[in-house]
Amino acid sequence: MSGKVFLIGAGPGDPEYLTLKALRVLRDADVVVFDRLVSPEILAMVPPDVRRIDVGKAPNAHAVPQDRINAILVDLAARGLTVARLKGGDPLVFGRGSEEAAALAEAGIAVDYVPGITAAQGAAAATGIPLTHRGLACGVRYVTGHRARNRPLDLDWQSLADEETTLVVYMGVANIAEIADRLTAHGLPADTPVMAIANATTPREQRLVSQLDRIGADVALGGLEAPVLFIIGRVVSLYRELPDCLPVAAMLAETRVAGHG
Numbered sequence: 692m693s694g695k696v697f698l699i700g701a702g703p704g705d706p707e708y709l710t711l712k713a714l715r716v717l718r719d720a721d722v723v724v725f726d727r728l729v730s731p732e733i734l735a736m737v738p739p740d741v742r743r744i745d746v747g748k749a750p751n752a753h754a755v756p757q758d759r760i761n762a763i764l765v766d767l768a769a770r771g772l773t774v775a776r777l778k779g780g781d782p783l784v785f786g787r788g789s790e791e792a793a794a795l796a797e798a799g800i801a802v803d804y805v806p807g808i809t810a811a812q813g814a815a816a817a818t819g820i821p822l823t824h825r826g827l828a829c830g831v832r833y834v835t836g837h838r839a840r841n842r843p844l845d846l847d848w849q850s851l852a853d854e855e856t857t858l859v860v861y862m863g864v865a866n867i868a869e870i871a872d873r874l875t876a877h878g879l880p881a882d883t884p885v886m887a888i889a890n891a892t893t894p895r896e897q898r899l900v901s902q903l904d905r906i907g908a909d910v911a912l913g914g915l916e917a918p919v920l921f922i923i924g925r926v927v928s929l930y931r932e933l934p935d936c937l938p939v940a941a942m943l944a945e946t947r948v949a950g951h952g
């Protein structure tokens with residue numbers, strides 16, 4: 692009889708953001724298959740007798756191709772094992788969880804989802820920046836800033852350049868200058884505040900407050916360690932800690948002092 696695969700969200704990094712169900716499944720599993728974004732603090736909670744398989748992908752370099760990951764999951768479950776497939780954040784938010792589920796379903800393997808806190812919500816909790824706020828943002832959109840090699844960023848800029856909606860950009864660090872340019876070209880004010888947050892909710896967290904016409908240059912100065920998330924919109928003006936846009940080096944220094952943990 693074949694086993695089962697649990698597609699589990701590990702949350703943004705802080706192990707206390709793991710759900711009780713995720714923890715139970717991790718403890719009961721025969722094997723944990725995990726991604727690069729799963730924090731070391733969370734991996735430390737996997738019992739030592741549970742086998743671990745690292746299928747982590749470095750940015751722009753798939754350490755293990757997605758097809759191979761699918762095959763690994765099918766193979767383990769076909770051998771009757773209970774598999775905990777552990778992903779950063781939520782498995783169904785830019786997590787390719789649905790692709791893995793489709794491959795498993797095709798092989799006749801049972802799948803269960805365990806949701807996780809997505810990076811946007813982790814970042815909001817870490818900084819106190821609300822994703823919506825009466826009078827500032829009546830909605831929020833999550834988009835990817837990643838583009839396939841040599842392909843243009845394929846986003847609906849006109850609808851994204853909306854002052855009343857918070858924009859959260861995942862996987863955007865390489866293209867943030869272009870994203871900011873496109874948003875301003877489509878009417879978002881150049882002084883719209885932007886928060887870049889790296890490794891949100893972990894002891895390695897870094898924050899950078901900027902604005903649309905400067906974020907590209909600020910990020911290019913370096914210093915932010917992946918993964919990085921951008922919150923763009925008027926809600927960022929509610930961030931309490933930093934006054935108006937210090938130079939980036941000063942911000943990063945201040946962040947280290949004021950950072951998490």
Ligand SMILES: C[S@@+](CC[C@H](N)C(=O)[O-])C[C@H]1O[C@@H](n2cnc3c(N)ncnc32)[C@H](O)[C@@H]1O
Pocket residue numbers: 703704728778779780781782783784785786808809810811813860861862863888889890891892893918919920921
């Ligand atoms: C492939 S996506 C995975 C998203 C994940 N499934 C989620 O729900 O958060 C990877 C991107 O998520 C964002 N991300 C994930 N964890 C993060 C964290 N702790 N801090 C900042 N950004 C994070 C970054 O934008 C990163 O490039």
